[in-house]
Amino acid sequence: MRYFQILLSCTLLAIILSCAAKKPQPQADSHLEAAYDFVEITFNIEAAYQAFYETTLTEAEINFKESKKLAKYSDIILKTLKDSLQEDLYELRAKKGIRTVMANTYVNEFTEKELTELVKAHETNTRWNRRTILLPKLVKAKKDAKTSVLTLLDSKFGTESEFFKKFMTKVKQLQEQGQLPE
Secondary structure (H helix, E strand, O other): OHHHHHHHHHHHHHHHHHHHHHOOOOOOOHHHHHHHHHHHHHOOHHHHHHHHHHHHHHHHHHHHHHOOOOHHHHHHHHHHHHHHHHHHHHHHHHOOHHHHHHHHHHHHHOOHHHHHHHHHHHHHOOOOOOHHHHHHHHHHHHHHHHHHHHHHHHHHHOOOOHHHHHHHHHHHHHHHOOOOOO
C-alpha cells in the first residue's frame, strides 16, 4: 500500500512538471511597457513620494503644535507619524503603486504606437508632426493620472485606510504607556 502511494505521488508530480514545462510563458504586454517607459521619462516618482511625505509631516506639525491639548506632545506624535509614513511609503514604492496607476492611465488614453512616439519625442527633445494631435490627449491623460494618484494616496493614507488604523493603534499604545494623554 505504501509503495502504491509513493508511485501515485511520483506519477502526479511528473504530470504536473510535464504540464508546467509545456505551458507557454506569458509575454510582456508591450503596450503597458511603453506606458511604463513614458512614466519613467516624464515623472519623477521619488520626488512625488518625497513631496507627499514632507507635505503630510508639515501639515501635521502645524496642526499638532496649534492644538492646545497636543502641542507639548507634538514631537512624539510627529515621530510616530513619520515612522508610520516611512513604512507605508516604502511598501507603496516596492509595489510601484504610483507608477502602475499612471501607466494604466496612459494605456487607456494612448495606443502603443502613440506612447512609443511620445517616448521618442521626450528622449530626443525633437518636435514631430503628431505632437499637436496628441497634446490634448496628453493633457487629459496627465489630469486623469493625477486624479488616480490622489485617489490611490487617499485610499492608502486617508482616515479610512489601514495606515490610519495602524497609526491610531500606535497612538493608543503610547497612551497606554503614559507617553500621550488619553
